[in-house]
Amino acid sequence: DYFGPLIVAAVYVDAEFLENFSDLGIADGKTLSNRRICSIAELMRSDYAQHIVVVEKMPIEYNSLYDTFRKRGQNLNHLLASLHAEAIHTLANRVDAKHVLVDKFAKDYLITQQLNQRGFPPTRLGIEIRQITKAERDIAVAAASIIARDVFLSGMDTLSETYGITLPRGAYQVVEAGKEFVRMHGKKALGEVAKLHFNLTDAVCAL
Numbered sequence: 001d002y003f004g005p006l007i008v009a010a011v012y013v014d015a016e017f018l019e020n021f022s023d024l025g026i027a028d029g030k031t032l033s034n035r036r037i038c039s040i041a042e043l044m045r046s047d048y049a050q051h052i053v054v055v056e057k058m059p060i061e062y063n064s065l066y067d068t069f070r071k072r073g074q075n076l077n078h079l080l081a082s083l084h085a086e087a088i089h090t091l092a093n094r095v096d097a098k099h100v101l102v103d104k105f106a107k108d109y110l111i112t113q114q115l116n117q118r119g120f121p122p123t124r125l126g127i128e129i130r131q132i133t134k135a136e137r138d139i140a141v142a143a144a145s146i147i148a149r150d151v152f153l154s155g156m157d158t159l160s161e162t163y164g165i166t167l168p169r170g171a172y173q174v175v176e177a178g179k180e181f182v183r184m185h186g187k188k189a190l191g192e193v194a195k196l197h198f199n200l201t202d203a204v205c206a207l
Helices: 015-021 034-051 059-071 076-092 109-117 139-163 174-185 187-192 200-205
Strands: 006-011 052-057 099-103 128-132
Touching: 006 034, 006 076, 006 139, 015 034, 015 139, 034 052, 034 139, 052 059, 052 076, 052 139, 059 076, 059 187, 076 099, 076 109, 099 139, 109 128, 139 174, 139 187, 174 187, 174 200, 187 200
Parallel strands: 099 128
Antiparallel strands: 006 052
16 A cells, blocks of 8 residues: 555454454454454454554654665565564564464565574564465464554554545545645645555656
8 A cells, every 4th residue: 555554553352352263253354344354354454453463654654664674774574574673573572472474575594584683583572483385374473464454444544644645545536636645735744644665655656
């Protein structure tokens, strides 16, 4: 999504969680309606807040982080790995997790590298990390995707309300909305609502 925050979420699933939520129809957040996402997320938070970790970077912080990684000669995958490492480290210190499953987005070593740089290698945390494609087929990853989407939707609502403009999700009508935002608030403010490194920024800022 061009507009809005970047969210990484982690959910710890144990036998009790499975017993209580296996019948809810937890699935990849991209396949559920926004209303269903909000409903399931609320239920999970009400009973299992300690099982959930969210790392949220609103656009201003996200853009600053992206620039920092670029100055190091690193790319978006390094930034994503850093946020995943933060979520994994936080949750591993909170619950008795032994296995971590990640929806694969880059080379496997990146998350381990970020954990090592934080001084918390997987061996010290007592966890094994597996990274696979289409990991949302697992209930833990699916649950995390629901939490992440719910937080994203909330962040989008906050930004839209703050700036007095409906910011579209995904890629549909993004350029038109971006141009309207620039007319209302100026180009310098675009980084407060959008991820500036996207190629769409050139189109949004074009005369």
